[in-house]
Each structure stands twice: as structure tokens, then as C-alpha cells.
Amino acid sequence: MPDYKHFPLSDTAEGLTEAEILDWRVKPGEEVTVNQIVVEVETAKAAVELPIPWAGVVTELLVEPGQTVEVGTPILTVDVDPNGAPAESPAGSNGSAPAPAEETPAETAPAEEEMKPLVGYGSKAVSAKRRPRKSAGAPATPAAAGPATPAAPAAPVGAPKGGHVPLAKPPVRKLAKELGVDLHDLSGSADGGVITREDVHRAANGSTRISGELPGAEAPAAPAIDPAARERRVKIKGVRKATAAAMVQSAFTAPHVTEFLTVDVTPMMELRARLKDSPAFAGVKLTPLAFAAKAMCLAAKRTPDVNATWDSEAGEIVYKDYVHLGVAAATPRGLVVPKIRDADSMSLPELAGALGELTATAREGKTTPADMVNGTITISNVGVFGVDTGTPIVNPGESAILAFGAIRDTPWVVDGEIKIRKVLQLALSFDHRVVDGQQGSEFLADVGALLADPSMAITF
Structure with a gap:
């Protein structure tokens, strides 16, 4: 049987x-x-x-x-x-x-x-x-x-309908379902009569060829366009749904404060250029974000409040003696924040390599759920989109997040003279229940000092 x-x-x-x-x-x-x-x-x-x-x-x-x-x-x-x-x-x-x-x-x-x-x-x-x-x-x-x-x-x-099964790939079928288009009423424009996304969009806008019509046949006059026909409705689900819920919870639970700092990072960029030729960085993509990540790990040791968690149920603040660094990554499915475990124990080459693997995996949509939980502090690289800075929202379960802005050639006063320097803006948002203004300012100042003069790291 x-x-x-x-x-x-x-x-x-x-x-x-x-x-x-x-x-x-x-x-x-x-x-x-x-x-x-x-x-x-x-x-x-x-x-x-x-x-x-x-x-x-x-x-x-x-x-x-x-x-x-x-x-x-x-x-x-x-x-x-x-x-x-x-x-x-x-x-x-x-x-x-x-x-x-x-x-x-x-x-x-x-x-x-x-x-x-x-x-x-x-x-x-x-x-x-x-x-x-x-x-x-x-x-x-x-x-x-x-x-x-x-x-x-x-x-x-x-x-x-019509005795035929419409030929369309699963993503196209999903799109047709979302737009309310019946695939049985369409004839595909691709080879073999396969229905494409463009065919579905044309049908949703009222300008499609009905199954059975010849390609050269004159189409009937298009009806008046309904404004709703030029709108798309996509069900809120998956990563987008989870992100929205988490951000709403954080924004209306944790009292946010955001502080800003503009930094001359010319020395950091010069060091980066020298290190790229170092054998220790062979095969490693050394980005400015790697320097920021290393600076955050060092600064968190001096200001542990930013790496702590507010436990409202237990009535306790939980201080973490490790840094699980979250890195906000934009993917086709939405924003995800995978973690680099024990980032504070990594050298700069190791951290740079981990960042490269993390972002590549996230963009491919292969990040596992286990890699996106239990973070302690997060960095968001808004500069990669050409943005100077922003006011990021703290991830639930954490107490701080740093926005890393675009590095621009900017007039800057050096020793009383105006020179063109590499300048960026940092923005630190933190949970004011855990982090006071003093601790938040000290942490942000430490990160800025390490980026402005990487040799300061030997003093931490």
C-alpha cells in the first residue's frame, strides 16, 4: 500500500x-x-x-x-x-x-x-x-x-478556460494575481507564447491582446484610463512586514535621541590606500565601512552603555561583554540586518573580510534567520547611496545605531588654512533609557577621533 x-x-x-x-x-x-x-x-x-x-x-x-x-x-x-x-x-x-x-x-x-x-x-x-x-x-x-x-x-x-493552460513563470503568475489579471485572457509575447511581466502590466492597464487574436489584428479602442489602473498594490509580508513591525515597536517604545558629528577622515583614507597594498589585506576588499566597524568595536569598550540592552520585563539593563555587530543591508526583499558575531575580537583584515561575505550573502538572499538575531549594536552605511546622514531607528533589543554617511571632498580649515579634505558625517541614534547624553556623546566622539586619526587606536 x-x-x-x-x-x-x-x-x-x-x-x-x-x-x-x-x-x-x-x-x-x-x-x-x-x-x-x-x-x-x-x-x-x-x-x-x-x-x-x-x-x-x-x-x-x-x-x-x-x-x-x-x-x-x-x-x-x-x-x-x-x-x-x-x-x-x-x-x-x-x-x-x-x-x-x-x-x-x-x-x-x-x-x-x-x-x-x-x-x-x-x-x-x-x-x-x-x-x-x-x-x-x-x-x-x-x-x-x-x-x-x-x-x-x-x-x-x-x-x-479556452482549453489551454497559460504559460508563465511563477513570478509572473504571482504578479498577475496581485494585479487581478486572468492569465487565461492573455497570449504571451515571448517565444512559445510565454506570458511576460510586460504582458501582465499591459493587461492591468487595459491595453493587452486577448488570447486568440492575431498579432497584427486591430485592437479595440482603449477605454478611459481609471486612475486606480495606474496604481499597484503589493501585500505587506515577509521581510517588509517584519521590518515595519520592528521599527514601529522601537520608535514608540524606546525614546530616541540622535546626535551628529562631521569628521575629517583624510588620514583614514590615506591609511586605507597604503594598507590595500599590504600582504595582510591581499584578497580583502578594504572599505571605509570596515574602519568604522573597527572604531565602533573599540569605542564600545570605553562606553559599554551603547552595547547594552533594556530588559523591561526583568527591570534590568543587560551589559554585553562582546559585540555582535549588525550591518544594515539593502536586498531585493527589503532591509535586513545580519550580524558579525564577536566583531570586537577581530582584526581589521578579518573584519573587512567578514563585511564582504556578509553583504554578498545578504544581497543574494541567502542570509539565514539565525544570522539576523541577537545583535548588540548596528551600523548603517547610508553613504553608499550618496546620502550624507540620517536619523536611524534603533533595532529592537539594542540601544544604539550609527549612520555612516558619504565621504566628500569638502573645504576644511587645517592649521588656519582652507584645504580640500575628505569629510563625512556620522549620526548616532540611541535609546535614552539606557544611554544618557554624556555616554552617547562620548561614544560618538571616540568613533570620530578614531576615523580622523586611526593611530589613536593604540591609546584605547
């Missing part, structure tokens, strides 16, 4: 409640092995690849790409004993499905009952549920599983 198991959406990080299905790596009928990656999902923290704990044959994908499901929801069914004796078809012993017109709710109910003992997860039986099929007419009645027949005398109830 076949042995069906449901693969549920698992909790990939502490506190995860839901995730969006991004991409299936398997399809029905495909054999899978233990720990094979079967699906990529987007959680509130990152995109995660999920392995399956069993070997067998995929029988059904229960969730479509783009759907958000709760943890514990079955998303995949696998037959872990595909070589067993075939089970009696729910529709009858010959395995063929009856004609749709002859099916009635009373007749299909026993078939559903026969399926229940065949599927389960662990020792607890779970009834199989299939995704509703999209159709232009009445809802499709459940069809019994059975061998494919060479030809059907008539299209079954619930067949795709």
Missing part, C-alpha cells in the same frame, strides 16, 4: 508564524531523497531553503508560489512507499474517473473517506486537502486519481 506523508511548513526560526512559498524545487511525480531541498520560502527574516526528511515520490504540491501559509500547514505530499501495492482508486476499482456529469456530492463523499487513512504525518492521520482549481465556470468536482487516458470525449468540468 502507498504510504502518504504530509510535509508541513516548519519553524525555521524562533517565533516564526508564517512564510511565503517562493519557489518549488520539485514537481509531482518526481523522486526525492532524504534532506533534498524541495522548496524555498520567505520568512519574516530571510529566504530559506527547506529540506525534506523522507525519500519517496512527490504526489502533490498543496500550495502555489506566492501564497503565505502558517507554520504547521501541510505544503507537500510524498508517497514514501511508491513500490507498494497500488491503493484502490477512490472512484472505483478500475481506477478510471467517472464522467463529471455523473458525479454528485453523495457519490464523491465515500471517495474522500477512503483517502483519509492513506495520508498522514507521523502517527496522526491528516486528511488530504487539494488546492481549489481555477476555472471559468462552476467549481470542479474532485477527480479520482488514476492512469492517464489517451483522449477524453469532452473537456472535464473545471478545465482551463
Whole structure:
């Protein structure tokens, strides 16, 4: 007998409640092995690849790409004993499905009952549920599983509109769903009739070619453009949803103070140019951000308040004797803040290398949820976008965040004379429950001094 198991959406990080299905790596009928990656999902923290704990044959994908499901929801069914004796078809012993017109709710109910003992997860039986099929007419009645027949005398109830299945990649299907566009009404402009994102956008704006029309056929006059047709609505979910919730919580829980400092970093840039030719930095991308990260780790030792946490439940301030440095990174899925663990114990070359690996991994969407928790202080490089500075919001669970601005050639007074120097602006936001103005100012001044004269590091 076949042995069906449901693969549920698992909790990939502490506190995860839901995730969006991004991409299936398997399809029905495909054999899978233990720990094979079967699906990529987007959680509130990152995109995660999920392995399956069993070997067998995929029988059904229960969730479509783009759907958000709760943890514990079955998303995949696998037959872990595909070589067993075939089970009696729910529709009858010959395995063929009856004609749709002859099916009635009373007749299909026993078939559903026969399926229940065949599927389960662990020792607890779970009834199989299939995704509703999209159709232009009445809802499709459940069809019994059975061998494919060479030809059907008539299209079954619930067949795709027009007798064809629209050709489109999962991201395009997701876009069409968000914009309310029926892919069955489109004919693709790409090779082989594949529907593209541009086809979907044209349909959403009311200027698309309907399936079945010739490419050269004259299109009907376009109706008056509704302003709403030129708007896009995207569901708030995943990283964006988690970021918004965290920022609102922080902004309205921790009393923020932001201080600013303008620094002449010409000596730092000159040192950077010399170190790039050093064997210790061979193969390492030495950026100004690496100097700022090192300066923060050194300054945090002298002002531990910025590296502490406010524990309101325990009524305590928790001082950390280590620095898990968060680095804000812009990714296609939104802002993420992966951490460099024990950054304070790293040398400058090690810190520069860790920054390079961290940012590359984040941009590829491969940062794991475990790498984005339990930070102690954060740096945000707004200068990479040509921005001078800003007023960053402290991440929940931390007490300070530093904005690192763009380095610009600026007129600067040196020994009573105006010279062109490399100048940047720093902005430090901190939680005033933990950090007083004195501590915040001292920390910011220390970071600035280390960037203005890196040789000061030997005095810390």
C-alpha cells in the first residue's frame, strides 16, 4: 500500500508564524531523497531553503508560489512507499474517473473517506486537502486519481478556460494575481507564447491582446484610463512586514535621541590606500565601512552603555561583554540586518573580510534567520547611496545605531588654512533609557577621533 506523508511548513526560526512559498524545487511525480531541498520560502527574516526528511515520490504540491501559509500547514505530499501495492482508486476499482456529469456530492463523499487513512504525518492521520482549481465556470468536482487516458470525449468540468493552460513563470503568475489579471485572457509575447511581466502590466492597464487574436489584428479602442489602473498594490509580508513591525515597536517604545558629528577622515583614507597594498589585506576588499566597524568595536569598550540592552520585563539593563555587530543591508526583499558575531575580537583584515561575505550573502538572499538575531549594536552605511546622514531607528533589543554617511571632498580649515579634505558625517541614534547624553556623546566622539586619526587606536 502507498504510504502518504504530509510535509508541513516548519519553524525555521524562533517565533516564526508564517512564510511565503517562493519557489518549488520539485514537481509531482518526481523522486526525492532524504534532506533534498524541495522548496524555498520567505520568512519574516530571510529566504530559506527547506529540506525534506523522507525519500519517496512527490504526489502533490498543496500550495502555489506566492501564497503565505502558517507554520504547521501541510505544503507537500510524498508517497514514501511508491513500490507498494497500488491503493484502490477512490472512484472505483478500475481506477478510471467517472464522467463529471455523473458525479454528485453523495457519490464523491465515500471517495474522500477512503483517502483519509492513506495520508498522514507521523502517527496522526491528516486528511488530504487539494488546492481549489481555477476555472471559468462552476467549481470542479474532485477527480479520482488514476492512469492517464489517451483522449477524453469532452473537456472535464473545471478545465482551463479556452482549453489551454497559460504559460508563465511563477513570478509572473504571482504578479498577475496581485494585479487581478486572468492569465487565461492573455497570449504571451515571448517565444512559445510565454506570458511576460510586460504582458501582465499591459493587461492591468487595459491595453493587452486577448488570447486568440492575431498579432497584427486591430485592437479595440482603449477605454478611459481609471486612475486606480495606474496604481499597484503589493501585500505587506515577509521581510517588509517584519521590518515595519520592528521599527514601529522601537520608535514608540524606546525614546530616541540622535546626535551628529562631521569628521575629517583624510588620514583614514590615506591609511586605507597604503594598507590595500599590504600582504595582510591581499584578497580583502578594504572599505571605509570596515574602519568604522573597527572604531565602533573599540569605542564600545570605553562606553559599554551603547552595547547594552533594556530588559523591561526583568527591570534590568543587560551589559554585553562582546559585540555582535549588525550591518544594515539593502536586498531585493527589503532591509535586513545580519550580524558579525564577536566583531570586537577581530582584526581589521578579518573584519573587512567578514563585511564582504556578509553583504554578498545578504544581497543574494541567502542570509539565514539565525544570522539576523541577537545583535548588540548596528551600523548603517547610508553613504553608499550618496546620502550624507540620517536619523536611524534603533533595532529592537539594542540601544544604539550609527549612520555612516558619504565621504566628500569638502573645504576644511587645517592649521588656519582652507584645504580640500575628505569629510563625512556620522549620526548616532540611541535609546535614552539606557544611554544618557554624556555616554552617547562620548561614544560618538571616540568613533570620530578614531576615523580622523586611526593611530589613536593604540591609546584605547
